[in-house]
Amino acid sequence: MGDDNIPLELTERDRWGGWVMARLDDGWCAALDRSTWLCTIYGRRPMICHDYEVGDNDCIEERRLHTNARMESHGASR
Numbered sequence: 001m002g003d004d005n006i007p008l009e010l011t012e013r014d015r016w017g018g019w020v021m022a023r024l025d026d027g028w029c030a031a032l033d034r035s036t037w038l039c040t041i042y043g044r045r046p047m048i049c050h051d052y053e054v055g056d057n058d059c060i061e062e063r064r065l066h067t068n069a070r071m072e073s074h075g076a077s078r
Helices: 057-076
Strands: 011-013 019-021
Touching: none
Parallel strands: none
Antiparallel strands: 011 019
């Protein structure tokens, strides 16, 4: 992930061979603490994360999309 200083266990290779932040089964970033909704590596977060400020429009939209997708997948599996 470029010059970012991210713990390797929180990264994975994408299908094109690039390094990306790992995501857990729920679709959220592996560095996100699910109980507080805070980044566990905030001081070391990748540069792309600097573009997203907590609570800004992009952040809210991304959370909405993930929440809707997760709800749809749970509904479809019943």
